[in-house]
Every structure is written in C-alpha cells, then in structure tokens.
Amino acid sequence: MVGKTTRPWLAGTYFTIAAMALLLCLAATAAASTGGAPTAAGSPPPPGSPSGTPASDAPSAGALRLISAQTTPRKSFYYGFRYPKLSFSIASSQAQNDIRIDVVDVAGASVRTFFRNDVAPEAETAIRWDGTTNDGRAAPNGRYTFQISSQAGALAARPATSSEASSLGFAFYGYAFPLLGDHDYGGSGAVFGAGRSGHTHQGHDVMAECGVPIIAARGGTVQYSGYHSAAGNYVVIDGKGTTFDFMYAHLAEPSPLKTGDTVRTAQPIGIVGDTGSATACHLHFEIWTAPGWYEGGSPVDPLPYLEKWDRYS
Numbered sequence: 001m002v003g004k005t006t007r008p009w010l011a012g013t014y015f016t017i018a019a020m021a022l023l024l025c026l027a028a029t030a031a032a033s034t035g036g037a038p039t040a041a042g043s044p045p046p047p048g049s050p051s052g053t054p055a056s057d058a059p060s061a062g063a064l065r066l067i068s069a070q071t072t073p074r075k076s077f078y079y080g081f082r083y084p085k086l087s088f089s090i091a092s093s094q095a096q097n098d099i100r101i102d103v104v105d106v107a108g109a110s111v112r113t114f115f116r117n118d119v120a121p122e123a124e125t126a127i128r129w130d131g132t133t134n135d136g137r138a139a140p141n142g143r144y145t146f147q148i149s150s151q152a153g154a155l156a157a158r159p160a161t162s163s164e165a166s167s168l169g170f171a172f173y174g175y176a177f178p179l180l181g182d183h184d185y186g187g188s189g190a191v192f193g194a195g196r197s198g199h200t201h202q203g204h205d206v207m208a209e210c211g212v213p214i215i216a217a218r219g220g221t222v223q224y225s226g227y228h229s230a231a232g233n234y235v236v237i238d239g240k241g242t243t244f245d246f247m248y249a250h251l252a253e254p255s256p257l258k259t260g261d262t263v264r265t266a267q268p269i270g271i272v273g274d275t276g277s278a279t280a281c282h283l284h285f286e287i288w289t290a291p292g293w294y295e296g297g298s299p300v301d302p303l304p305y306l307e308k309w310d311r312y313s
C-alpha cells in the first residue's frame, strides 16, 4: 500500500495489452495443468459418471486383474474444468463381472462408490468423478486414488511389473488460490478490519503487480460483474456447493464474465489492477457467509483461507 506507480498513458496501454496476452498465455498454462481448456464462461465439462447400483442378484466376478488403468488429470478442482477420470480394463476368469470402483482418501476410506455390472474382460470402462461424496457433498481437499474390486470385495490384482499399477492417484481441491503470480499479503492496512474512511476493510488486499491473472477461487454463478467508484472493476461469484460468496475488486479491465454467467473453479476472471479506490496494484478479495454478498451475509477474514490455498497452489 505504498505510493501509486505513475505510468505514461501510452506505456500503460502497452502494459495492458501485454498483460492481456500474458493472461491468455497463463490461462492456457493453468488450464493445461488442471486438465482443461481455457474455454469461454459457461462451457461445461463432461458430466460426472452415474453411481450405478449393485448387481441385484448375487454379485459375481472372476479372479480380477487390471490389464490397464490410468487417471487423468492429476490435479483438479471441485466444479473445475475437468473431473478426475479413471480408464481401465480387466482380465478375468469370467465373461461377466460385477465390479465396484471406489474413490479412496489417504486414510483408506471410500468417499464415493460406483457399481458396474456384467463387465467383460478387456472392455474399457471409464469413470469420471464429479468431486461429490456418496451423500452429495463436495469432497474435502486431499489426495485420492481409484480402487477397483469385485462387488464381493476382492481387490483387482495389479500387474506387478506395470508402472500403471501405481498411477491411479490424484489431487483434488475445493478451492484454487486466486492469483497466478508473485504476491504478498501486504502491511497492516491490507488486513481484514483495517480502518478506512467511514468504514472498516471488508476483505484482504493481496499485493501483486498489475497484470497478474486472477482465477476463480471457487466456481459457481456470477452474482455481479461491474464497476464501482471504490471497488473499480469487480466480480462477485456465488460459490457452487458452498455457502460462501467471493468478491474480487480493482481489476485492471472489466472482467470477461457477465452477471449470470457460470464460472468454473480456477477459470480466469480478470487481471490485477488498481481501478477504483486503490493506491497500488492488488487484488482486494472478500469472502461472505450465507446468504451472501449484500444479501444478508457478513464478510469474514479471508486471509486464513488464502494462506491455505496458497500452500498447495
């Protein structure tokens, strides 16, 4: 929150163009690392697979062995561009096999189960997990793996010599850190509750250079995208599968997102700027509790959340 850097108008224009090019470039990089394309707002990922039901008769499977299995992408977000997908095929002593696929956390607990009946040997099966648990909630952050077994409980044997045998793990996160670039958490004036003329600070100021790409910490629906004399260009996102709303302010340019758009977790939503009432380039970030931003909710200190997301991003 030091003095504003003065730029000649022309240099500022070039800077903005370069920043937008950088945004597109980094967006592509971010999308690649999260297994998705930097698609326009609202472009939905392929849906999650249905759970299926157990075999109604006595479940039956032969001695199962995985002959191929892989998971992509290795890092993904709840309500992100792409869901974790398992593709596999089995060898079996039977022609038809009632199998189950579990999403298992690091403690060995199954958070989601899929049933597939009468699976033939060497037929490719794909399971795409939408990040929800068996009771429909967003799964917590963590590392998971897919586990394939018969419905009677026997794990499918993995080929001892295959590198695929150990390649089914992936990381899954509920939230993305909202900046794709160097940043710091500012001084005493940057914190939640800091004094401002006539009010207190309702968010945290994450200091970063103008032009650093901003991505959605959590996807959902754009509740508002517009301009305010204090907030500058700003966006409010009603988070999917959470009671929180998220507000991003002082964007250098109006966000490409429009009010009502669907936005995915980690989707680019703008670039860092200093529009509105700002004395340096930064992202002003707010988190609001239910029922939401200026809908009766309250702002909470976002710093502990930001620091947590920052550690794995």
Ligand SMILES: [Zn+2]
Pocket (backbone or CB within 6 Å): 201, 203, 204, 205, 284, 285
């Ligand atoms: Zn602020």
